[in-house]
Amino acid sequence: xxxxxxxxxxxxxxxxxxxxLSFSIETGEMVFLAGPSGAGKSTLLKLIAGIERATQGGVxxxxxxxxxxRGNQICFVRQHIGMVFQxxxxxxxxxxxxxxxxxxxxxxxxxxxAARRVRAALDKVGLLGREKSMPIRLSGGEQQRLCIARxxxxxxxxxxxxxxxxxxDRAYALDIMELFKSFHQVGAxxxxxxxxxxxxxxxxxxxxxxxxxxxxx
Amino acid sequence: MRHFFYLHAxxxxxxxxxxxxxxxxxxxxLLMLSVxxxxxxxxxxxxxxxxxxxxxxxxxxxxxxxxxxxxEAADISAVNTTLHKHPExxxxxxxxxxxxxxxxxxxNGLQGLSDGLGGNPLPDAFVVTPTTLDPHELDMLxxxxxxxxxxxxxxxxxSWAKRLFALISLxxxxxxxxxxxxxxxLVLVTHNTIRMQILARRDExxxxxxxxxxxxxxxxxxxxxxxxxxLVAALIxxxxxxxxxxAANPAISEFARLYNEQVSLRxxxxxxxxxFIAGSALxxxxxxxxxxxxxxxxxxxx
Numbered sequence: 026x027x028x029x030x031x032x033x034x035x036x037x038x039x040x041x042x043x044x045x046l047s048f049s050i051e052t053g054e055m056v057f058l059a060g061p062s063g064a065g066k067s068t069l070l071k072l073i074a075g076i077e078r079a080t081q082g083g084v085x086x087x088x089x090x091x092x093x094x095r096g097n098q099i100c101f102v103r104q105h106i107g108m109v110f111q112x113x114x115x116x117x118x119x120x121x122x123x124x125x126x127x128x129x130x131x132x133x134x135x136x137x138x139a140a141r142r143v144r145a146a147l148d149k150v151g152l153l154g155r156e157k158s159m160p161i162r163l164s165g166g167e168q169q170r171l172c173i174a175r176x177x178x179x180x181x182x183x184x185x186x187x188x189x190x191x192x193x194d195r196a197y198a199l200d201i202m203e204l205f206k207s208f209h210q211v212g213a214x215x216x217x218x219x220x221x222x223x224x225x226x227x228x229x230x231x232x233x234x235x236x237x238x239x240x241x242x
Numbered sequence: 243m244r245h246f247f248y249l250h251a252x253x254x255x256x257x258x259x260x261x262x263x264x265x266x267x268x269x270x271x272l273l274m275l276s277v278x279x280x281x282x283x284x285x286x287x288x289x290x291x292x293x294x295x296x297x298x299x300x301x302x303x304x305x306x307x308x309x310x311x312x313x314e315a316a317d318i319s320a321v322n323t324t325l326h327k328h329p330e331x332x333x334x335x336x337x338x339x340x341x342x343x344x345x346x347x348x349x350n351g352l353q354g355l356s357d358g359l360g361g362n363p364l365p366d367a368f369v370v371t372p373t374t375l376d377p378h379e380l381d382m383l384x385x386x387x388x389x390x391x392x393x394x395x396x397x398x399x400x401s402w403a404k405r406l407f408a409l410i411s412l413x414x415x416x417x418x419x420x421x422x423x424x425x426x427x428l429v430l431v432t433h434n435t436i437r438m439q440i441l442a443r444r445d446e447x448x449x450x451x452x453x454x455x456x457x458x459x460x461x462x463x464x465x466x467x468x469x470x471x472x473l474v475a476a477l478i479x480x481x482x483x484x485x486x487x488x489a490a491n492p493a494i495s496e497f498a499r500l501y502n503e504q505v506s507l508r509x510x511x512x513x514x515x516x517x518f519i520a521g522s523a524l525x526x527x528x529x530x531x532x533x534x535x536x537x538x539x540x541x542x543x544x
Contacts, residue, residue, distance in 0.1 A: 076452060096457075096539075103454030114449045131455045133245035175453070 026052040026183065026214050027073055032082035034068050034238075042068040044238040045082070050216065052182075055209040057225040058218035060235035066218040067111065069235070070185045073216065074108050075099035086183070104132050107176030107213075109186035113168050115160045121147065121171055122156040128179040146178040150204065166197050173201070177208055184208055186217045190224060198224055249462065257466035261474075271435055272475050278428055279479035279522055282421035283510075284486055289413035291508050296406055305384055305398040307368040317392035318366055324390060325370060330383050334370040342367065365394060377404040425525050428475075432468045432529030439464060440537045451541055461534040465527055472526030476519040484509060 027050040034043040042065045050056050058066045071077040072084050075091045084091045086102055094102070107128075116124055125146055129139040147153045150170035152163075160168060169189060176184060186205060190198035202217075202224060209215045219225065225232055234241040261268045309318065318336070325334050337345075342364045347353050372383055380398065388396035440447065447460050487507040498505035510518065 074452075100451070100454045100456045103452070106454070108453065110452070114445075114452060116446055116449055118446070127450060128453050130249075131450065131453065131459055133249070135245070136248065 026050055026054070026087065027216070028083075028085040029069075029072075030083040030085070032072065032079045032084060034065075034072060034077060035080040042238050043072070043079075046239070047082075048233065048240075050214060052214055053209075053212055055206070055215040055228070055230045056217075057222075057228075057230055057232045058216060058235065059220070059222050059225060059232050060241060061220055063237075064235040064241075065238040066220075066235055067187050068238075070108070070187050070216065070218060073183070073185060074106050075102055104128075104179070105182050107179070107181035107184045109169075109172050109176045109184075109189050111187040111191070113172045115168055115171055115175075117160050119159075120156065121152060121158050121160060121163070124160060124171060125174045125178050128175060132179055134179075142178055143174075146174040149177070149207075150174045166193055169193065169201065170204075173204060177213075180213075182213060184213045184215045186215070188218055188220070190219055190221065195224075202228070249459070250466075253462045253466045254469075257463055258470055260467065261470055268471075271431070272471065272478060275428055275431055275471065275475035275522075275526075276478035276482060278424040278431070279475055279518075280482040280486075282417055282424055283479055283518065284483050285413070285420055286417045287483060287487065287507055287510065289410060289417055291506065292413060293410050294508060295503070295505050296410065303372065303380060303398055305370045305372060305380070305387060305396050307370060307387055307390070307396050308394045309366040309368075310392045310394045311365055313366060313392040321368060321390055321393065325368060330373050330379070332371045332373045334368050337367045337369065339364045339366050377407050425521075428472075428522065428525045429529040429532070432471060432526040433533045435471070436464050436468055436530040436533040437537070439467065440533060447537070448541055451538075457535075457538050460538065461531070464530050464534050468526040468530030469523050472523035473519060475526070476522035479522075480510065480515060480518065 029046050029048050032043055032046045033041065035041050046069075058069060060066055068077060072079055072091070073086055075086075075094070079092045082092070087105060089102060091099060091102065116127070122143055125143045126139060129142060134142070144153060144156070147156055150173050152167060152170055152174060155163065155167070160171060163171060173186075173189070176186075184205065189201050189205070193201065198221075205215050205217055206228070217225075222232070307321065309321070322336065325331050339362050343362050346364070370387065372380060374380060374383070384396045384398055387393065450460055487509060491506045495504070495506055
């Protein structure tokens with residue numbers, strides 16, 4: 026499903042975020058990405074989503090090599106990916122419902138089915154009663170869950186979450202982890218990054234540990 | 243497919259609402275665009291009116307064909323048939339040598355001239371009115387006609403036709419020059435408006451792009467905005483020229499009456515209006531496309 030083949034990512038200015046990294050994630054697997062800030066976790070997720078391009082090596086997602094893809098083709102790969110962004114990237118000019126509707130609009134979903142799907146996704150994250158609210162009225166945790174609803178509403182085959190439990194108290198963070206687990210159980214490939222390993226260990230899943238762009242021992 | 247149309251209808255509608263929601267800002271922009279459009283349009287109409295008038299002139303250039311003295315009835319009827327069939331000949335009259343002599347005698351009081359000359363020195367002649375005003379085509383026609391069998395020469399007075407034609411073609415060139423320059427201005431102004439809008443909606447573009455929107459999805463609302471802008475600006479420009487024509491026509495007819503002519507600025511024909519509106523919308527969309535592509539390149543994967 027996801028395959029990294031000797032991937033190096035160097036940012037302008039010479040900072041190497043990832044150094045010659047090779048690994049693969051199977052279809053339907055749930056994997057944690059661990060490591061301190063600046064270890065390259067975000068970069069790794071961005072490479073999978075085609076937001077960044079690898080400087081060297083190949084990134085294969087669903088059998089397609091993202092490093093060779095032109096800008097306007099990557100969007101079709103992204104349509105099969107749900108991404109929970111570290112900074113949420115919620116649109117504050119529209120209500121909760123319309124925020125979650127956006128991915129369905131993009132892939133061209135029938136309007137009535139789409140509305141049902143949006144409500145189902147909001148129900149799943151516990152925001153069904155807030156669909157008409159503007160995002161600015163939501164708490165930090167609610168915004169986080171709105172972002173998750175938007176990432177899963179189109180039922181992507183890959184779900185990426187960049188530090189979804191950051192800035193949340195432990196009970197709340199566990200709730201969110203349970204959410205991801207339930208998406209994994211319906212067949213999605215899930216990759217979650219976090220700097221706090223204690224949350225991951227309870228799940229007994231594979232953990233990829235990064236340190237300064239390489240696998241940590 | 244339904245979704246495709248839905249998206250287009252949705253973008254068209256929301257773009258229109260966006261324009262109507264800021265009536266003042268939109269109006270200023272639209273007026274600027276429509277003035278830029280109205281200038282070449284008015285000039286176009288002025289030149290077209292002049293051309294219409296020139297086409298209606300009674301004193302269109304005529305070519306006179308002089309037959310050889312030895313031409314016989316069969317030769318004359320051969321030329322007659324050729325002229326009948328010729329696509330560039332609007333009409334012609336035949337003046338026989340006898341007719342010409344009689345006319346000359348009565349007009350100039352020279353009765354008995356042919357007796358004194360011991361014969362009729364005048365040739366048979368055709369006076370041809372061509373369909374074209376183009377001096378080049380007239381030259382061609384003249385050459386062609388003078389080459390007909392038993393035709394001695396073909397003459398016409400081209401100088402005034404050349405002058406009129408040069409004036410009209412100058413007007414045409416000026417029109418196209420203005421249309422080109424102001425069309426470019428239209429592209430640039432829409433480019434700028436759309437760029438401002440893109441900057442105002444930068445977050446939205448970034449997020450939609452991140453969650454998998456193709457460029458066409460991101461571009462669509464802006465293209466529709468430009469489309470509306472182009473359409474409305476063209477309509478306003480058309481209104482302006484209609485107003486100009488209505489206001490100026492009495493004075494123009496008054497002036498023309500002094501010369502016993504009937505001249506007036508004409509309005510756009512329906513096909514011309516359609517082409518004008520379509521062209522304006524197209525130019526606006528080119529501007530929008532340029533602005534959108536420029537921005538999309540910057541938010542692409544690095």
